[in-house]
Amino acid sequence: DAGVIQSPRHEVTEMGQEVTLRCKPISGHDYLFWYRQTMMRGLELLIYFNNNVPIDDSGMPEDRFSAKMPNASFSTLKIQPSEPRDSAVYFCASSSHRGPEAFFGQGTRLTVV
Amino acid sequence: QKEVEQDPGPLSVPEGAIVSLNCTYSNSAFQYFMWYRQYSRKGPELLMYTYSSGNKEDGRFTAQVDKSSKYISLFIRDSQPSDSATYLCSLGADKLIFGTGTRLQVFP
Numbered sequence: 578d579a580g581v582i583q584s585p586r587h588e589v590t591e592m593g594q595e596v597t598l599r600c601k602p603i604s605g606h607d608y609l610f611w612y613r614q615t616m617m618r619g620l621e622l623l624i625y626f627n628n629n630v631p632i633d634d635s636g637m638p639e640d641r642f643s644a645k646m647p648n649a650s651f652s653t654l655k656i657q658p659s660e661p662r663d664s665a666v667y668f669c670a671s672s673s674h675r676g677p678e679a680f681f682g683q684g685t686r687l688t689v690v
Numbered sequence: 691q692k693e694v695e696q697d698p699g700p701l702s703v704p705e706g707a708i709v710s711l712n713c714t715y716s717n718s719a720f721q722y723f724m725w726y727r728q729y730s731r732k733g734p735e736l737l738m739y740t741y742s743s744g745n746k747e748d749g750r751f752t753a754q755v756d757k758s759s760k761y762i763s764l765f766i767r768d769s770q771p772s773d774s775a776t777y778l779c780s781l782g783a784d785k786l787i788f789g790t791g792t793r794l795q796v797f798p
Contacts, residue, residue: 581733610786619696619790620734620778633785668733677722677782681733 581682583669589688595657598685601650602671610679611644611654612668620668626652659689693717696779696789705798709766713779713789716760720781723755725764728776728791737764737777769796 582601590596602609610625624634629646637644641660646652656663666686670679696713703709711725722741726734740746743757754763762779776791 612788620788622785622787625785670733677724677739677786678736679780679786681735683733684731 581669581671581680583667583682583685585685586683587686587688589690590659592660592689593658594689595655596659596663596687596689598654598667598669598687600652600654600669600682602652602669603680604650606671606673606680607649608672608674608679609646609652610670610672611652612670612681614666614668614684623654656687659687661689664688693787694779694781694789697792698790700793700795702795702797703769705769705771705796707769707796709764709769709773709794709796711764711766711777711779711792711794713762713781714760715762715781717781717783718757718760719783720787721783722781723753723762724780724782724786725751725753726778726780726788728778730775734778734788769794771796771798 584599607628611623612620614620623636624644626646644654666684668681668684670681672679694715724739725737727737728734738748738753740753743755746753750767752765774796776793778791779789780786
């Protein structure tokens with residue numbers, strides 16, 4: 578398996594624009610997590626899904642953020658409108674009910690100017 | 691109070707030194723305890739995990755959990771320059787919560 582695949586790897590956008598981050602989890606994994614990493618706050622859990630259903634979105638910063646998982650092989654994290662304080666590295670991770678290990682993608686480095 | 695506290699470092703040690711990395715946590719519901727390693731511009735990768743109090747050893751790495759004190763540690767023996775990375779503790783029940791990470795630099 579190729580592992581968790583995220584796209585794009587880098588995104589630079591202007592304040593106010595919509596940003597969509599994409600994730601393909603490892604085949605057969607039934608949990609999917611979205612994290613955001615910054616120097617100040619570390620790795621923060623934004624939302625996670627189990628069997629494509631959102632279970633806990635308490636980490637989503639505000640209504641500008643939304644996440645979907647239309648099927649077992651694809652998820653998106655959308656920010657609309659984007660703000661400079663959203664600049665961070667966004668990671669997607671997946672895991673299986675058979676074990677606690679989460680496998681991370683390479684991340685999307687988002688810069689909002 | 692954050693659920694997981696971790697000293698961000700940076701920690702700089704000479705090659706061959708013993709390194710001790712630590713985290714404290716507040717939630718007794720955590721069931722498993724993990725350490726991830728993250729190289730620059732990469733995603734975190736699992737190093738070790740355990741479910742119980744006590745020690746678990748894997749080569750040069752030892753993970754230690756003290757549930758009564760809500761304290762976990764990672765020891766690295768004979769540290770190598772290739773160990774230079776950020777180390778994140780992670781605690782989980784239904785979801786994984788991470789510490790902020792400790793940046794480690796091992797110099798030759």
